Amino acid sequence: MLVVAFAAAWTFWERADMAKRLVRLATVDRMAATQMLVDRLPPSELRLALRAISGPLLLVRMLDEPRGRPTDDPRLDRYLVRLIARHPSRVFRGREVVLREVDRESIGDDDDHPPDLLPSFVRYEVGVRQDDGAWLIFTVPADTLSRVWLRRAVLIAFGVVAAAALIAWLLFRRITQPVTALAVASDRFAAGLPGEPLPESGPPEIRRATAAFNRMRQRIGDLLEERNSMLAAIAHDLRTPLTRLRLRLEDLPDDEARSRSEADVHAMETMLRETLAYAKDVAGVEQATDLDFAALVRTAVDDLEDAGRAASYDGPDRLVLRGRPTALRRAIDNVMINAVTYGGSAEVRLAVEDDWIKLTVADRGPGVPPAMRERVFEPFFRLETSRSRATGGTGLGLALARGIVRAHGGEVRLLDRPGGGTLVEVALPR
Incomplete structure (x- = not known):
């Protein structure tokens, strides 16, 4: 854009400079012709002749002395004097x-002088002293007589x-909108x-990228649906033998082996149930909607308090997200639950920071x-020093939490709490 603007301005300046040179030469020729006429005409005919010679680009009159102020361009003075002095006449x-x-x-304007017909508000007067x-x-x-028409050149460049900026903006929008x-x-x-397939519009490269994205989203959706169907079928098939095992265990003598077997069956059922919940929640089967996240967090805190656990809430009364x-x-x-089980309490704080x-x-x-x-977020991983198997956990709690938050475009991380303890930070986009 700048190159085009400078090229246009330079071309205009060259043409204008050449045109002005021709105008100057023609103006000097008219001045010389007028001076020759003044030298030959009697005073009685001079006034009428000057009125006839005057026009839009040259006003001629006889005055007692020059008026106005010296020009601020000494080069113009020297140029004009040299141009007049070198006239062939x-x-x-x-x-x-x-x-x-x-x-x-x-x-x-008066009766003794021709009318002022010049269009410009600022003009130059060239005075030639006569013999009298x-x-x-x-x-x-x-x-x-100006050497540079800067104002017009600037206007042309600006235009x-x-x-060019308008055309570039239209092209830019055509590319960036898709x-x-x-x-x-x-x-x-x-x-x-949820979302509909994107319309394939824009330049060919953008259309190909949009088509590839639509195919990828459809393929991933099909894979997730197939996975959920497979997990549901596995869960259904596994529940049947687990139920038979539980029924057979009831016919066994009430001893230590029976108790251990029942605990193993219960652990298998718990792991199966939590694994299915993990796959379902991370896959995003549930439809998204606008919800009051503050009310959701307060309800979770109230449920812990009702269960006799130490929990507190600090935050807004209402906070909507999708x-x-x-x-x-x-x-x-x-x-x-991780906080109250392994840390004794849960101090919950909700706030909005930027977006x-x-x-x-x-x-x-x-x-x-x-x-x-980072390892505590891996499925089925547990810290042996602080999380024993007696709690019945499967190591999916934090993995499930991070998977759900990331599916919403957020992140979960663990930090040290000043004074001892753990600080779990959950960040979600508004």
């Missing part, structure tokens, strides 16, 4: 020539830049939110070693 040789700059208001002491004044618009729609659809898909309510409640419950919703759950437990803070 040599009519100005030996005569005093001056250049002045005047305003339109300083020039009046009077001055022959030639008045021309300032643009006629070219504006036109890209923006693709990015928004990707974020919604990552958060598990998500899957059952899945988010499961993630919050898992984080809070993020921050939920922190703090406890006063033994904490998690830095080297293990």
